Amino acid sequence: MDQAEPRRRLRELARRHGYLGCLLIFNVPPAICLQRNEGRERKVEEYVIAYHARLLEQTLLDAPNEGWEQVYVLDEGNMGDAKVEIDAV
Numbered sequence: 001m002d003q004a005e006p007r008r009r010l011r012e013l014a015r016r017h018g019y020l021g022c023l024l025i026f027n028v029p030p031a032i033c034l035q036r037n038e039g040r041e042r043k044v045e046e047y048v049i050a051y052h053a054r055l056l057e058q059t060l061l062d063a064p065n066e067g068w069e070q071v072y073v074l075d076e077g078n079m080g081d082a083k084v085e086i087d088a089v
Contacts, residue, residue, distance in 0.1 A: 003055055004062050011068060018088040020069040025059060027075045 011021035030053040037043050063071050074082050 003059060004066060007059075007063075007066060011066070019086070021067070022070040023063055023066075023068045023072070024082075024084070025056070025063060025071065025073045026079065027056065027060065027073050029076075032076065 007023065011023075014021050030049055033049045033053070034046065037046075037049060060073065072082070
C-alpha cells in the first residue's frame with residue numbers, strides 16, 4: 001500500500017530531465033468520490049474508493065518529508081482555480 005517509492009521514482013525522473021519535483025495532491029473526500037461514482041456509467045466498487053482514501057491519507061502525511069521541491073494540496077475549494085505551468089530549471 002506504500003506509494004512513496006513510486007513517487008520517489010517520478011521525482012527522480014523529473015530531476016534527471018531538468019525539472020523540479022512538484023507533487024499535486026487531489027484531496028477529494030471519500031463521500032464526494034462515492035457521490036461522483038453514482039453518476040458514472042462504469043462504477044467502481046466502494047472498497048476501491050475506500051482503499052484510495054487510505055492511500056490519500058498516508059500521502060498527506062508522507063509527502064512533506066519526501067524531498068519534493070513543491071507540494072500542493074488541492075481540494076474542492078481551490079481545485080477549479082489551479083493552473084499548472086511546466087518550466088525546466
